[in-house]
Amino acid sequence: MTALRTSVMDQVGVTTTRTTRGVRNHEVSMWSDDGRRLPLDPHRWHGEPSPFEQRLVAGLDGPVLDVGCGPGRILTALGQLGVAALGVDPAPGAVGLARRRGARVLQRSVFDPLPGNGGWRSVLLLDGNVGIGGDPVRLLRRCRELADREGTIVAEVEAPGQRMQRCRARLVPGFGHNSWFQWAVVGVDAIAPLAVDAALGVARISHDAVEQRWFAHLAILETDDGGT
Numbered sequence: 725m726t727a728l729r730t731s732v733m734d735q736v737g738v739t740t741t742r743t744t745r746g747v748r749n750h751e752v753s754m755w756s757d758d759g760r761r762l763p764l765d766p767h768r769w770h771g772e773p774s775p776f777e778q779r780l781v782a783g784l785d786g787p788v789l790d791v792g793c794g795p796g797r798i799l800t801a802l803g804q805l806g807v808a809a810l811g812v813d814p815a816p817g818a819v820g821l822a823r824r825r826g827a828r829v830l831q832r833s834v835f836d837p838l839p840g841n842g843g844w845r846s847v848l849l850l851d852g853n854v855g856i857g858g859d860p861v862r863l864l865r866r867c868r869e870l871a872d873r874e875g876t877i878v879a880e881v882e883a884p885g886q887r888m889q890r891c892r893a894r895l896v897p898g899f900g901h902n903s904w905f906q907w908a909v910v911g912v913d914a915i916a917p918l919a920v921d922a923a924l925g926v927a928r929i930s931h932d933a934v935e936q937r938w939f940a941h942l943a944i945l946e947t948d949d950g951g952t
């Protein structure tokens with residue numbers, strides 16, 4: 725007999741399938757409209773910060789704005805260190821999970837009005853979030869507005885050799901509410917010109933050989949008119 729099947733995506737990357745044979749969680753993957761699988765690690769969002777992430781978090785100045793915070797594991801780690809932090813994410817499932825973990829989160833897009841404009845010492849774009857909205861320069865400009873003049877924008881990027889790619893993407897499997905969205909993927913050697921277009925400069929790159937992850941630490945460049 726065929727097992728009866730219902731599936732529910734929790735909006736933060738893990739799909740729960742219930743059949744007459746039991747419950748199974750399986751991973752959602754992200755695909756571009758030209759058929760390429762894009763980097764995505766949903767299990768990471770639901771876990772604890774990795775050793776490299778813990779070192780990264782320990783080096784951040786507060787207050788911290790975590791853009792696209794997902795279920796809030798980085799916010800929780802910051803809270804444990806006594807660093808003031810706020811998350812922003814439009815996905816209700818992600819916001820619900822983060823709040824249950826005790827994190828402060830606003831259910832909004834990074835492009836919506838946000839508190840503390842120009843006052844965030846660290847603005848995070850972790851786990852490929854530099855791709856949010858499909859236009860990294862626009863996103864970096866928005867993060868620059870949000871950051872303090874002495875602040876840092878930390879953007880996770882992909883391995884060397886990955887040129888900047890903009891595309892429409894969607895999560896698979898999708899169950900009814902799953903539509904195409906604009907996304908971008910940026911390699912570590914493609915971030916510098918994008919940063920300059922957003923009036924930012926690459927202060928340094930951090931890399932972890934074990935986890936094979938790259939982070940660009942971006943500083944605000946003064947513009948010709950002396951503004952920020």
Ligand SMILES: C[S@@+](CC[C@H](N)C(=O)[O-])C[C@H]1O[C@@H](n2cnc3c(N)ncnc32)[C@H](O)[C@@H]1O
Nearest residue numbers: 769792793794812813814815818833834850851
């Ligand atoms: C790849 S997940 C990152 C999860 C989290 N940063 C982590 O490391 O655990 C991307 C997140 O970005 C959020 N997102 C998508 N568009 C956004 C927007 N316009 N503003 C803020 N967050 C957004 C999604 O809802 C999702 O939770």
